[in-house]
Amino acid sequence: MTSQTKIRTGKGEGEAVGIALLGFGTVGAEVFRLLGENADAFAHRIGGPAEIRGVAVQNKNKLRPGVPKDLLTDDAKALVMRDDIDLVVEVIGGIDYPRELLLAALNAGKSVVTANKALVAAHADELAEAADRAGVDLYFEAAVAAAIPVVGMLRRSLAGDQVQRISGIVNGTTNFILDAMETTGASYEDALAEATRLGYAEADPTADVEGHDAASKAAILASLGFYTRVTFDDVYCEGISSITADDIAAAKKAGYSIKLLAICERLRDEDGNESVNARVHPTLVPKDHPLASVNKSYNAIFVEAEAAGSLMFYGNGAGGNPTASAVLGDVVGAARNIVHGGRAPGENTYANLPIAPFGEVSTRYHIDMEVADRTGVLAAISALFAKHNVSLRTVRQEDGDDTARLIVVTHAATEAELEAIVSELSTLDEVKAVHSVIRLGGEAL
Amino acid sequence: MTSQTKIRTGKGEGEAVGIALLGFGTVGAEVFRLLGENADAFAHRIGGPAEIRGVAVQNKNKLRPGVPKDLLTDDAKALVMRDDIDLVVEVIGGIDYPRELLLAALNAGKSVVTANKALVAAHADELAEAADRAGVDLYFEAAVAAAIPVVGMLRRSLAGDQVQRISGIVNGTTNFILDAMETTGASYEDALAEATRLGYAEADPTADVEGHDAASKAAILASLGFYTRVTFDDVYCEGISSITADDIAAAKKAGYSIKLLAICERLRDEDGNESVNARVHPTLVPKDHPLASVNKSYNAIFVEAEAAGSLMFYGNGAGGNPTASAVLGDVVGAARNIVHGGRAPGENTYANLPIAPFGEVSTRYHIDMEVADRTGVLAAISALFAKHNVSLRTVRQEDGDDTARLIVVTHAATEAELEAIVSELSTLDEVKAVHSVIRLGGEAL
Numbered sequence: 002m003t004s005q006t007k008i009r010t011g012k013g014e015g016e017a018v019g020i021a022l023l024g025f026g027t028v029g030a031e032v033f034r035l036l037g038e039n040a041d042a043f044a045h046r047i048g049g050p051a052e053i054r055g056v057a058v059q060n061k062n063k064l065r066p067g068v069p070k071d072l073l074t075d076d077a078k079a080l081v082m083r084d085d086i087d088l089v090v091e092v093i094g095g096i097d098y099p100r101e102l103l104l105a106a107l108n109a110g111k112s113v114v115t116a117n118k119a120l121v122a123a124h125a126d127e128l129a130e131a132a133d134r135a136g137v138d139l140y141f142e143a144a145v146a147a148a149i150p151v152v153g154m155l156r157r158s159l160a161g162d163q164v165q166r167i168s169g170i171v172n173g174t175t176n177f178i179l180d181a182m183e184t185t186g187a188s189y190e191d192a193l194a195e196a197t198r199l200g201y202a203e204a205d206p207t208a209d210v211e212g213h214d215a216a217s218k219a220a221i222l223a224s225l226g227f228y229t230r231v232t233f234d235d236v237y238c239e240g241i242s243s244i245t246a247d248d249i250a251a252a253k254k255a256g257y258s259i260k261l262l263a264i265c266e267r268l269r270d271e272d273g274n275e276s277v278n279a280r281v282h283p284t285l286v287p288k289d290h291p292l293a294s295v296n297k298s299y300n301a302i303f304v305e306a307e308a309a310g311s312l313m314f315y316g317n318g319a320g321g322n323p324t325a326s327a328v329l330g331d332v333v334g335a336a337r338n339i340v341h342g343g344r345a346p347g348e349n350t351y352a353n354l355p356i357a358p359f360g361e362v363s364t365r366y367h368i369d370m371e372v373a374d375r376t377g378v379l380a381a382i383s384a385l386f387a388k389h390n391v392s393l394r395t396v397r398q399e400d401g402d403d404t405a406r407l408i409v410v411t412h413a414a415t416e417a418e419l420e421a422i423v424s425e426l427s428t429l430d431e432v433k434a435v436h437s438v439i440r441l442g443g444e445a446l
Numbered sequence: 447m448t449s450q451t452k453i454r455t456g457k458g459e460g461e462a463v464g465i466a467l468l469g470f471g472t473v474g475a476e477v478f479r480l481l482g483e484n485a486d487a488f489a490h491r492i493g494g495p496a497e498i499r500g501v502a503v504q505n506k507n508k509l510r511p512g513v514p515k516d517l518l519t520d521d522a523k524a525l526v527m528r529d530d531i532d533l534v535v536e537v538i539g540g541i542d543y544p545r546e547l548l549l550a551a552l553n554a555g556k557s558v559v560t561a562n563k564a565l566v567a568a569h570a571d572e573l574a575e576a577a578d579r580a581g582v583d584l585y586f587e588a589a590v591a592a593a594i595p596v597v598g599m600l601r602r603s604l605a606g607d608q609v610q611r612i613s614g615i616v617n618g619t620t621n622f623i624l625d626a627m628e629t630t631g632a633s634y635e636d637a638l639a640e641a642t643r644l645g646y647a648e649a650d651p652t653a654d655v656e657g658h659d660a661a662s663k664a665a666i667l668a669s670l671g672f673y674t675r676v677t678f679d680d681v682y683c684e685g686i687s688s689i690t691a692d693d694i695a696a697a698k699k700a701g702y703s704i705k706l707l708a709i710c711e712r713l714r715d716e717d718g719n720e721s722v723n724a725r726v727h728p729t730l731v732p733k734d735h736p737l738a739s740v741n742k743s744y745n746a747i748f749v750e751a752e753a754a755g756s757l758m759f760y761g762n763g764a765g766g767n768p769t770a771s772a773v774l775g776d777v778v779g780a781a782r783n784i785v786h787g788g789r790a791p792g793e794n795t796y797a798n799l800p801i802a803p804f805g806e807v808s809t810r811y812h813i814d815m816e817v818a819d820r821t822g823v824l825a826a827i828s829a830l831f832a833k834h835n836v837s838l839r840t841v842r843q844e845d846g847d848d849t850a851r852l853i854v855v856t857h858a859a860t861e862a863e864l865e866a867i868v869s870e871l872s873t874l875d876e877v878k879a880v881h882s883v884i885r886l887g888g889e890a891l
Contacts, residue, residue: 043606158775
């Protein structure tokens with residue numbers, strides 16, 4: 002049935018669990034501190050003491066207040082392989098190096114907790130196979146939206162349901178920028194500068210603003226929600242760097258907020274064949290949708306499931322403390338199983354649905370263009386949409402001096418249809434420029 | 447360490463799990479239908495087929511379309527004890543009868559999934575002990591807020607964190623009524639009548655409107671969040687039946703919504719000694735707090751934890767389908783453990799904190815009174831608050847004909863202090879009537 006064939010028995014009540022902590026940045030330091038400060042609570046919740054027996058760092062001579070020097074090592078591989086290590090907690094980041102360490106750990110029969118979204122989005126298959134072979138656990142709640150327990154929710158709470166769609170604000174940096182643009186009218190550049198100044202954006206913000214970080218999370222959420230392996234490369238990805246103050250103002254006027262959404266969707270063709278799609282792009286969300294009011298750097302995940310209906314989870318999606326909370330929840334889960342036996346539900350890709358190409362995805366679109374201010378323009382443009390069998394839901398025209406601004410919202414159309422329309426629009430005499438094409442979301446929710 | 451001493455090994459991959467379904471009302475029928483329709487998905491997620499081998503009903507001769515007649519029995523006890531039953535799913539309701547059935551099931555080594563909040567809030571201890579003795583699982587996600595996975599979140603996701611406070615809108619009927627009063631200006635009686643007409647309120651709405659249903663949920667949430675046994679009888683409970691259209695209007699004017707909140711709180715005295723309190727009462731929630739925008743019959747749980755910060759979970763808190771989703775998520779979890787071995791984290795009350803009396807709980811209050819319209823009134827009233835060391839945060843006076851309306855909001859005071867003040871207020875010449883005293887919440891959030 003599944004690939005989980007090993008039955009695991011536990012060490013037994015009261016036995017200590019030996020932990021290797023890989024990485025001692027913001028999250029690692031919090032994990033270390035909280036495990037120590039709440040040692041008694043952890044022992045009770047696990048069924049035995051959780052002992053950090055080694056901390057792998059790049060420079061073991063750097064002073065780390067509160068950390069006994071003999072715990073530090075710069076040889077992570079050797080630490081992972083030690084006989085007294087039962088559980089490896091990885092908070093280093095990067096892909097290749099932690100991949101090698103965690104595969105070694107799993108192959109050696111140690112359970113793994115990681116906060117590494119890029120690694121999981123790229124190599125979950127390989128890691129899951131190793132965990133299954135060894136009959137140990139692979140946990141990664143912190144990889145998506147920190148302490149918002151969306152991984153556990155998809156894997157356990159909704160395990161008896163069929164997820165239809167997941168729409169998430171899963172990147173705090175871009176939400177901060179878009180919220181600031183909407184609230185203050187700032188340009189993208191100014192809002193980004195403010196986010197950088199306040200520490201919400203990194204010195205090189207590419208991974209956030211171009212949507213790569215959100216795309217990793219979309220891959221993880223789609224894999225869990227649809228029991229199908231979806232990797233980073235399967236996710237269509239469009240960032241927010243081309244969103245202008247003008248786009249935000251037009252959206253606001255029409256009753257929308259622009260949010261960078263990670264959307265994971267189950268599609269069904271006319272014959273009932275299912276496929277899945279995962280994508281990240283700026284999305285117009287109606288003001289009265291719960292996702293529209295998620296402001297600042299908060300994250301939120303909106304899940305639609307067959308029986309449960311709509312659910313939303315909201316909270317801090319990043320930061321040392323919230324991420325440490327998620328890591329430590331996983332530590333308790335993995336350590337409990339080491340003591341008591343049994344395994345958490347692992348990566349399960351039994352459904353193995355095909356990934357639908359982005360062109361087949363159906364959405365509604367908000368198209369903002371500059372058109373000639375003369376009779377017949379609307380007729381010509383309407384005819385073009387009609388030719389492609391895409392109907393218009395709303396049309397708004399604002400007159401300028403020589404030209405007019407025309408904003409149309411379409412009914413559902415596929416990305417392929419839209420692309421054809423937009424490229425033909427640009428060739429029409431009546432259309433001076435197509436300023437922006439932004440997808441709509443959240444109305445069916 | 448914990449009371450979980452049995453190590454459980456599984457039946458093994460591919461083995462079927464025999465299920466007894468107790469009850470075939472709205473939820474039971476949905477559980478039956480969904481388990482059948484998605485049998486293949488369940489088998490993959492569990493690791494073996496999940497087979498309903500008996501359905502206990504009151505009248506086994508009543509026609510139940512889709513249910514083979516030989517599955518029906520009116521002898522629930524005999525069904526539960528059958529050798530081919532591994533897992534008992536209880537959706538009957540009530541307390542004494544299901545208690546007896548589930549204790550028998552657990553004692554016979556069968557895992558249990560129940561949606562029964564009243565039973566869990568009253569007898570979790572006894573059930574948990576039986577589960578621990580037998581080394582089996584006791585799941586009850588559906589007992590609180592249906593498919594909103596707050597039980598799993600407290601038990602697993604936040605297992606590495608310290609929960610400080612849980613504030614929940616956990617009763618859809620009362621939220622529907624309060625929301626209707628706020629939106630339409632309706633009286634309590636009219637809003638209740640509308641809720642009854644639309645099926646949101648039962649013929650006898652007492653358990654909902656007097657807060658008893660919410661109090662059961664508060665007991666369950668507090669027990670999980672604080673690793674301390676809190677039962678229904680420990681929960682202070684005040685319903686919404688005395689809330690007037692006037693209260694709602696005054697709250698709205700001051701920037702608040704009135705919500706019936708279940709509040710579970712960890713208290714710390716000056717010496718650092720901890721205790722817990724759980725209570726249910728109408729609460730003024732500031733308009734910009736996420737709980738204030740939870741409308742209609744939706745539920746939401748707001749959790750504050752040391753490391754995670756604030757988290758909110760939102761969705762349908764009742765209804766056949768959402769409840770079935772929660773029950774089936776538990777079925778997958780319990781059945782997985784039956785196949786693969788291991789146990790879910792059980793009821794763990796290691797912290798065993800004392801329950802603080804309601805009088806020790808500290809809150810802010812919104813007091814609406816009618817006072818004489820003459821000089822010196824404010825001075826007399828202020829002096830009374832000062833005498834009790836309670837300071838005022840805001841004071842608003844609206845002049846009437848002979849009398850004036852005075853609305854004060856206090857800084858934090860204990861329930862005991864408040865009670866003393868209110869009883870003295872009524873004796874003041876200057877005070878004609880104390881119309882309402884409503885607690886504030888959500889500002890520290």
